[in-house]
Every structure is written in C-alpha cells, then in structure tokens.
Amino acid sequence: MARLSYPSASLPASTEELRLRIRSFLADEIAAGTFTPRCDTWLGQHSPEFSKKLGANGFLGLSWPKKYGGHERTALDRFVVSEELLALGAPIAAHWVSDRQSGPSILKHGNDRMKEETVPGMAAGEIYFSIGMSEPDAGSDLANIRSTATKVDGGWLLNGTKVWTSQAHKNHYFIVLVRTTPLSEGGGNRHIGMSQFVMDLRVPGCEIRPIRLLTGHHHFNEVVMTDAFVPDYMLLGEEGNGWNQVIGELAFERSGPERYLSTYPLLSALVDAIGPNASNEAAAALGTLVARLTALRKMCISVAVMLDQGKAPITEAALVKDMGTQLEREIGEVARQLVPPGKSPAFDQLVSDSILSAPGFTLRGGTNEILRGIVARELGVR
DSSP states (O other), rough: OOOOOOOOOOOOTTTHHHHHHHHHHHHHHHHSSSSOOOOSSSOOOOOHHHHHHHHTOSSSSSSSSSSOOOOOOOHHHHHHHHHHHTTTTOOOOHHHHHIIHHHHHHHHOOOHHHHHHHHHHHHHHHHHHHEEEOOTTTTTTTTGOOOEEEEETTEEEEEEEEOSOOTTTTTTTEEEEESSOOOGTTOOTTTTTEEEEEEEETTTTTTEEEETTSSSSSEEEEEEEEEEEGGGEEEEESSTTTHHHHHHHHHHHOOOOHHTTTTHHHHHHHHHHHOOOOHHHHHHHOOOOOHHHHHHHHHHHHHHHHHHOOOOOOOEEEEHHHHHHHHHHHHHHHHHSSSSSOOOOOHHHHHHHHHHHHHHTTTTTOOOHHHHHHHHHHHTTT
C-alpha cells in the first residue's frame, strides 16, 4: 500500500536575507499607499504596476535560469517571497499563475523559441498567463474535456470552451489543454490524445466572456475558441503527452502557500482584535487555527523541497490543497463569530472579503471531494 510522504524539511538560513528584503519592499509600498492589504489577492487583485515592480526588484522567476531573466535560486526562495506577499495581502494576481506554474511548465517542456518569447517577460512581471483546463459540463473531471486542436498548415486550429479562466480578460496567454486525437481513437483511455498549447488570448477566434460573482466582481471568464490559430512552435511539449504534463503542473498549482494563506491577513487582524486578554473560548479558537496553519506550513515546505528535487508529489500536494482551503474558510467563520461587526472598517472589509470569497476556496484547483478521491486511491482505500 502506498504512503504519503512529507520528509522533514525547513527553510535554510540563506532564505532569511531574501525574506528581510521582500518585507522591506512591502513596507515601503504600504507606506507609499500602493495597496491596502486584502484577502484572496492572488486570484482577484490584478495590478500590472505592482507585478512589474516585483520583477524589477528580482522577486519573480527566482528559480529560473538567468538566460531567461531568472535568478537561479531555489523553490524555497520563491516560497519565502510568496509567504510574505500573501501574508500582507499584496495585489499579485497579474503575475501569479505565470510565476507559479506557466513559467516552470514552459521551461520544462517548451522549445527555445517559446521560451525566448514568453519567459523573460514573465520574470520581468510584464507577461501574464491564465489556466486553460476546466470546461463546461466536465466539473472536476479533467479527462472529460471536449476542446480540440486540428492540424493545419503552419499550426493548429483550436475549437471549444474553457471556463473559470481567471483574469483571461486582462492576461496575455493561457496554457490550454485540448484533444489532438479523437477520443474514439484512444481505445477507451480518456488520458490518451491530449496536448497542451500556449495560446495568445488576443488572437482572432478567441472570445472572452465575463463570469461575474454574486458580489459583482469579475475575475472569472469563459473563453470560447472558434478556429483560433496557434502556430506550430506554440505546441507545449509533445503532441499527445498533455495529460502527463498537466498532472505535473497541478503539483505546482495545488501545493503552494496560497492554499492556506488566502485569508491570513484576516487571521493576523483577528489576533490584534482579540488582544492579549482573550477569553478562554477565543484563545482556544485562535490556538486551533494557528496550530493547523503551522502544520500546513511544514507540509507545504516539504512539498516545495520535493519539487526543488525534481519530484512530482501530486498526492501530497492534493492533501495540502484540501486541508489548506478548509482552514481558509474557517478563519472567516471564526472571525465572524468572535468579533461583532463594527470593530473597524478595515477589519470588517477583511471579514467581508473572506466570507464572500470562501465558496471558491474548496472549488478552484480541483474540488476537495475530487482531491480526497485522489488521496484515497493512492493510499489503496478506494
């Protein structure tokens, strides 16, 4: 029977200089009024200006080759920078997907021309990517995609629809998963015949339709492709290997600190609001949240170490995402229960952000129910 593995890991002392540097940068930005800390900023707060500042100061593409604008540091260095950005609720949605998974995927599977055209811009905080995985009527069953790519002279014509495509109306590209071989030719194996492409979201035949939240906010989109042309060199990796590539990509998507720190600005404000003379009930509730966050952080660091070693801890990442997003939702509920409305406008805003965003925490990146199935199958109990 398989076992989950979270090797003991800690952040090396070499990351502390970087942590102090990003903290100083963020303190200066807050003092200058560049942003106000908010919850869930890695998905909804899109600021090209802020992302470009991060790139100019060397905080993006940390583990990427210097040849493509990176800094040849480690995944743990990126972890440290991500922690600080999330903890202060900085507006990081513009570059987030590019830095987290699109850049690493292109560096691993892309050809030289693709790398040269996209990766330096991502490292500079000037080129932004979305994710083209989910489709209508497929739910979390990624193997049920219907979008297709048909070979033509000089490239491919893409047809189909992607959904929940965050920031597609503002970003430049997305990595899109489609079928290049009909399902009927796969011998019943739905994982055969998929491929990934890097597609410009501004090409003819690409229509971006907004999906507005109940709050009125717009960061989700439906992307409809109608004979959208993608040149040959924008085929990512090998034709037909899309499923294996995307599974590796999901380890980056599901295991980062954003899976348990989306509502950290509220937790920090809650500790201040409760103060040093907390009731037994409040102290117990806060202690439980902090203990769970500490355990998740250790799990996340362990996954980051494995990724740095070139491993693909897919199941371990799935569990981090499941447990982390549950914690994110509960932080909002505990804050609502412990502190009545009217404590301060800033605190009330953080609570509101948390509660209104909470339904999406356990859905995006794969529903928690699906992730539990992945873990159960790996452990041999399903």
